[in-house]
Amino acid sequence: xxxxxxxxxxxxxxxxxxxxxxxxxxxxxxxxxxxxxxxxxxxxxxxxxxxxxxxxxxxxxxxxxxxxxxxxxxxxxxxxxxxxxxxxxxxxxxxxxxxxxxxxxxxxxxxxxxxxxxxxxxxxxxxxxxxxxxxxxxxxxxxxx
Amino acid sequence: xxxxxxxxxxxxxxxxxxxxxxxxxxxxxxxxxxxxxxxxxxxxxxxxxxxxxxxxxxxxxxxxxxxxxxxxxxxxxxxxxxxxxxxxxxxxxxxxxxxxxxxxxxxxxxxxxxxxxxxxxxxxxxxxxxxxxxxxxxxxxxxxx
DNA sequence: CAGAATCCCCGGTGATACTG
DNA sequence: CAGTATCACCGGGGATTCTG
Numbered sequence: 099x100x101x102x103x104x105x106x107x108x109x110x111x112x113x114x115x116x117x118x119x120x121x122x123x124x125x126x127x128x129x130x131x132x133x134x135x136x137x138x139x140x141x142x143x144x145x146x147x148x149x150x151x152x153x154x155x156x157x158x159x160x161x162x163x164x165x166x167x168x169x170x171x172x173x174x175x176x177x178x179x180x181x182x183x184x185x186x187x188x189x190x191x192x193x194x195x196x197x198x199x200x201x202x203x204x205x206x207x208x209x210x211x212x213x214x215x216x217x218x219x220x221x222x223x224x225x226x227x228x229x230x231x232x233x234x235x236x237x238x239x240x241x242x243x
Numbered sequence: 244x245x246x247x248x249x250x251x252x253x254x255x256x257x258x259x260x261x262x263x264x265x266x267x268x269x270x271x272x273x274x275x276x277x278x279x280x281x282x283x284x285x286x287x288x289x290x291x292x293x294x295x296x297x298x299x300x301x302x303x304x305x306x307x308x309x310x311x312x313x314x315x316x317x318x319x320x321x322x323x324x325x326x327x328x329x330x331x332x333x334x335x336x337x338x339x340x341x342x343x344x345x346x347x348x349x350x351x352x353x354x355x356x357x358x359x360x361x362x363x364x365x366x367x368x369x370x371x372x373x374x375x376x377x378x379x380x381x382x383x384x385x386x387x388x
Numbered sequence: 389c390a391g392a393a394t395c396c397c398c399g400g401t402g403a404t405a406c407t408g
Numbered sequence: 409c410a411g412t413a414t415c416a417c418c419g420g421g422g423a424t425t426c427t428g
Binding site for chain 2 (some may be wrong): 400401402403404408
Binding site (some may be wrong): 142144147155156158159163175180181182225 | 391
């Protein structure tokens with residue numbers, strides 16, 4: 099397939115699809131946080147759990163599994179008496195994390211503009227609502243039973 | 244608040260949060276595709292709808308609204324007899340889109356490695372399953388009523 | 389300590405039909 | 409043409425409990 103069938107799958111053939119593909123790996127709620135935390139060398143499950151405030155053990159486990167599956171995190175089990183497991187970000191994950199910086203930087207630099215744009219939009223929106231409801235209607239609170 | 248209360252909100256204080264913030268703007272299923280399509284100059288609703296294959300009119304409208312609200316897309320209405328509306332990506336959106344490239348590039352360059360990692364993981368996973376089910380059990384299909 | 393299992397909720401998304 | 413309005417789904421994510 100895709101060879102002659104002319105599937106309608108080519109808007110921004112590569113770039114756009116590739117971006118979504120990257121998001122599938124690191125777009126989950128905790129993905130980036132985990133990779134970031136595991137970038138500073140091996141870190142144990144409990145440490146990870148503590149260093150990422152809002153996360154539940156469940157989501158930590160699940161996200162770690164997908165990251166491990168994709169080769170972004172290595173899992174090392176030390177068969178000591180209280181089980182001890184260490185996680186480390188792979189080189190691949192480090193590259194991914196680095197590729198993330200541009201987006202983070204953009205967000206940091208422009209979240210003020212975004213907020214302003216929202217305020218402006220919401221303001222005009224509210225104004226349009228008023229004139230759409232027709233001025234007369236706004237006076238009629240009509241406290242009649 | 245946040246002054247002395249020592250809120251547990253500082254894993255990767257800025258970077259990680261900023262990334263998630265960026266995703267809130269462009270992480271939706273169609274966000275990037277729309278910005279990409281609107282980067283090549285003004286484009287009409289129907290054109291947009293055609294150039295992004297899988298999208299429904301509903302999601303196109305909704306996503307355009309949020310993008311407009313965040314100042315990433317400008318909406319221009321021409322009061323002609325058949326209504327004509329044009330959308331254009333703002334400079335802000337262009338910067339955002341540019342900041343996206345690093346991630347897209349990473350995905351393009353490494354999706355092979357990812358696939359390989361997955362295959363390896365799934366292979367070992369299946370193997371572990373077998374030996375965990377205990378060899379004997381695998382022989383017992385037990386066709387008894 | 390490091391999970392696995394279960395239940396439940398909610399928001400993003402899709403399908404369909406109607407409108408100015 | 410360019411939307412809006414409804415309904416319905418389903419999968420990510422959270423809270424809680426159990427285990428080797």
